[in-house]
Amino acid sequence: MSHRDNILTVTVHQLTDASSGKAVMTYSCYKKLVQRKLINVVRPGKGLDHCALVEYDSLPARFKKRFIEIYGDPYVKKNQEQALRLDTEARTFFEEYVLPDDTHIKGDKIAEFTVNASVLNVLIDMEKTQGVQRRIHGNHTPINWPPIYDACEQLRESEGHTLPKSTARLRDKIREYKREGYACLVSGHLVNGNASKITHEGERYIIALKCCKVPVYNNAQIFAKYNSEAPSRGWKTIGPATLNNFLNRPEIEIQWKGAVIGDTKAKMKYTRMNSTILPELPNSLWYGDGTRLNLYYRAYVDGQYRLATLNVYEVIDAASEVFLGFHISNTENFESLYEAMRNALEFAGCKPYELVTDNQSGTKRADARGWLSKAAVCFRTTAPHQAPAKTIESIFGRFQAQVLHQEWFYTGGNITAKSEKARINREFIEKNIDQLPTYNELVEIYVNARKRWNEMPHPDKKRYAGRSRMEVYQSKVNPEAVPLTDALRRDLFWVTTAKPSTFAANGIWFTVAGEKLQYEVMEEGTTNVPDLRWRGANTGREFYVSYDPHDLSVVRLMTRDQYGDRFVAEARPYVKSHRDLQSQTAEERSFLRQQDERNKIDRIRRKLDLDDLLFEQGMAPEQHGLIDPGLSSLNESRKSYERLLEKAEAQRSAEPAPAEVYPETLGQQEKADSMMLQYDPAAALRRI
Numbered sequence: 001m002s003h004r005d006n007i008l009t010v011t012v013h014q015l016t017d018a019s020s021g022k023a024v025m026t027y028s029c030y031k032k033l034v035q036r037k038l039i040n041v042v043r044p045g046k047g048l049d050h051c052a053l054v055e056y057d058s059l060p061a062r063f064k065k066r067f068i069e070i071y072g073d074p075y076v077k078k079n080q081e082q083a084l085r086l087d088t089e090a091r092t093f094f095e096e097y098v099l100p101d102d103t104h105i106k107g108d109k110i111a112e113f114t115v116n117a118s119v120l121n122v123l124i125d126m127e128k129t130q131g132v133q134r135r136i137h138g139n140h141t142p143i144n145w146p147p148i149y150d151a152c153e154q155l156r157e158s159e160g161h162t163l164p165k166s167t168a169r170l171r172d173k174i175r176e177y178k179r180e181g182y183a184c185l186v187s188g189h190l191v192n193g194n195a196s197k198i199t200h201e202g203e204r205y206i207i208a209l210k211c212c213k214v215p216v217y218n219n220a221q222i223f224a225k226y227n228s229e230a231p232s233r234g235w236k237t238i239g240p241a242t243l244n245n246f247l248n249r250p251e252i253e254i255q256w257k258g259a260v261i262g263d264t265k266a267k268m269k270y271t272r273m274n275s276t277i278l279p280e281l282p283n284s285l286w287y288g289d290g291t292r293l294n295l296y297y298r299a300y301v302d303g304q305y306r307l308a309t310l311n312v313y314e315v316i317d318a319a320s321e322v323f324l325g326f327h328i329s330n331t332e333n334f335e336s337l338y339e340a341m342r343n344a345l346e347f348a349g350c351k352p353y354e355l356v357t358d359n360q361s362g363t364k365r366a367d368a369r370g371w372l373s374k375a376a377v378c379f380r381t382t383a384p385h386q387a388p389a390k391t392i393e394s395i396f397g398r399f400q401a402q403v404l405h406q407e408w409f410y411t412g413g414n415i416t417a418k419s420e421k422a423r424i425n426r427e428f429i430e431k432n433i434d435q436l437p438t439y440n441e442l443v444e445i446y447v448n449a450r451k452r453w454n455e456m457p458h459p460d461k462k463r464y465a466g467r468s469r470m471e472v473y474q475s476k477v478n479p480e481a482v483p484l485t486d487a488l489r490r491d492l493f494w495v496t497t498a499k500p501s502t503f504a505a506n507g508i509w510f511t512v513a514g515e516k517l518q519y520e521v522m523e524e525g526t527t528n529v530p531d532l533r534w535r536g537a538n539t540g541r542e543f544y545v546s547y548d549p550h551d552l553s554v555v556r557l558m559t560r561d562q563y564g565d566r567f568v569a570e571a572r573p574y575v576k577s578h579r580d581l582q583s584q585t586a587e588e589r590s591f592l593r594q595q596d597e598r599n600k601i602d603r604i605r606r607k608l609d610l611d612d613l614l615f616e617q618g619m620a621p622e623q624h625g626l627i628d629p630g631l632s633s634l635n636e637s638r639k640s641y642e643r644l645l646e647k648a649e650a651q652r653s654a655e656p657a658p659a660e661v662y663p664e665t666l667g668q669q670e671k672a673d674s675m676m677l678q679y680d681p682a683a684a685l686r687r688i
Helices: 012-016 027-035 061-071 074-082 088-096 107-136 145-159 167-185 200-211 219-233 240-248 250-261 263-270 334-348 366-374 391-402 426-431 439-455 469-475 486-493 532-538 586-616 638-652 666-674 681-687
Strands: 002-004 007-011 041-043 053-055 286-301 304-317 323-329 354-357 378-381 508-512 515-520 542-548 551-561 564-573
Touching: 007 012, 007 041, 012 027, 012 053, 012 061, 088 107, 088 167, 107 145, 107 167, 145 167, 200 219, 200 240, 200 250, 219 240, 240 250, 250 263, 286 334, 286 391, 286 439, 304 334, 304 391, 304 439, 323 334, 323 439, 334 366, 334 486, 366 378, 366 486, 391 439, 439 469, 508 542, 532 564, 532 586, 542 564, 586 638
Parallel strands: 286 354, 354 378
Antiparallel strands: 002 007, 007 053, 041 053, 286 304, 304 323, 508 515, 515 564, 542 551, 551 564
16 A cells, blocks of 8 residues: 555555455456546556556545455554654644633643644545545545544544544544634633632732731631632632632632732742842952851950850952951941941952942931942942842851851851751850950951951852852953042041031031041141131131041031032031149140130220221210210220230231332441342332
């Protein structure tokens, strides 16, 4: 049997061979059928290995029956060859098919439905082939279904399809397949029957109960509450498994998870995480963050040694994982951040291209954000409650696990750590408090631990082939990092207060690292002579204070408007003296006397200026028959007052210093002229 031009053919030898005991027909019968054109000869015989081929479907029914008895059904054999070819389009359809409950078909069912579709394709091909052959020969008899049913059952044994066994139902399925395609093969039993018991309104009610806070329901209470309400609302009652399966469906769980476990944890589970590539160049990205210094030390509190810990703020280079700068303190604040960042900038010798910190208290101040914006080309803060997105969090964890845990006084990892290495033997540590390091020893231990970390091989062995973190950091120069010049150091390391302070009679006050500092403006060229004229013009005015936390010997007073900060004056620490005579030094007593006199002169000068103004405008008390009390609180004798008055007048009438002061008499001038190396008559005449 073979195919020729899509026609199933048999050879004359197969029809006339009697070696099996009987033949389909005799050769003479074959010749008569050909002569009468009762069978179709597709190819005439032309010698050896080129025998005649007869169309199988053109054989009379009695000869087909004999042929099947001897050789078997040729259509079944054709089907067995084609059944192995699965319908790839059917498989794609079933893989993408979405069930009514918004789920996809499972893998084993996809394979089953694909085989069923492939078998139906073969059966339909057999039906079409019969129809085509009948039309060619003008035969309008119905399709011969028994061979198709037989082929279906043989494919059931070989391929394991699940099509109907009943001939009537099989024909119905074939007709349905022709109308609806692959979809008719999807079983309705695949949808969860229990889930379908819950209506849309019931689903919303269950989710609301799960999220309810007043009161809070557990699943058992939700089950009872729902079933008690179901009859009155026209819903079917459900079982505990149905409720649990419904709540655990991913598309349902996401709706109530945030209300039950909190938005932060829900975000960690459901929000898509970005996958980023770390930089290759050093100083392209720095991270700054504060954490607990995970080592205990002994602190002397209330007459005994107690376990104590500290906080540390670290600045880390993301590309090399090198610890650049740090600062140890009791709390995480801007001062700690500033010291760590300044330490890192001095170590690196340049500003990074990008600086990233968290949103903790140290960065919330306006002056802190302003200073951090100057410390890098780009500055930004990370999103809160997103630890996996922070490289520095991962580095801290590995630093603790690989280096700090080696110390017996290690505090252990974070409270959420699950590793046994993150646990500590608290009883052992408390029994050995006397052996814990002191504060200074702890700082030295931590510095050495950071050094060990920086000298350890970089974890990216593929890119850096065992080189240490410090070697990776020092191996390249980032062209975008800004070198740290002296001018840039002054701009970077000076900090401006977030709020202005008022210059008052006792100077100007501002706070640095929790300590209130007092400053005042001195006369030009001096460091301890207060400038009373500047005071008179600026007392009561607000100033922002710019200062270097490492050098507080001088600060700068600034005013601010829409155009920025403007420098006004430098200020120095307020001059202070002991109050009691026993403690006062000679210098302090001299300063107090001089300052007292200068204050009185300044008061008198201001009063004289005011009197002149009032007389000029006709508003003086004396011009209206009244008596001016003057400076009644000055409490000076007449002689002393006159002396102070003369000095005040001298200050008011002070002119610019002369270029040259001439001798008082002509004789003195002649003496001066005789001492000159070259005599200038014109100059001498000018002096007379």
